[in-house]
Amino acid sequence: MALFSIRWKSSAVKELKKLSKDTISRIINAVEKLSETPYPDGVRKLVGSEHTYRIRVGDYRVIYTILRSDLVIEIVRVGHRKDIYNK
Numbered sequence: 001m002a003l004f005s006i007r008w009k010s011s012a013v014k015e016l017k018k019l020s021k022d023t024i025s026r027i028i029n030a031v032e033k034l035s036e037t038p039y040p041d042g043v044r045k046l047v048g049s050e051h052t053y054r055i056r057v058g059d060y061r062v063i064y065t066i067l068r069s070d071l072v073i074e075i076v077r078v079g080h081r082k083d084i085y086n087k
Helices: 010-017 021-034
Strands: 005-008 052-057 060-067 072-080
Touching: 005 010, 005 021, 010 021, 010 072, 021 052, 021 060, 021 072
Parallel strands: 005 072
Antiparallel strands: 052 060, 060 072
């Protein structure tokens, strides 16, 4: 049973749609697992932000924020590892 609900920012959905179908499938699968395990193996907390984390999905990164009071995980950004931290 899912503890957290998943909410996607519109900008993250836009970034996701630019990727290949195989990559999209792998990312969505990893994000769905976050609802039960918001801190999976390999998760990293981002410096400078209190509740923002990233997970690796191959060469891609998913940046997300955990809103504990609402039991929501908000997907903020999705992108290739070479581009994701530039904005």
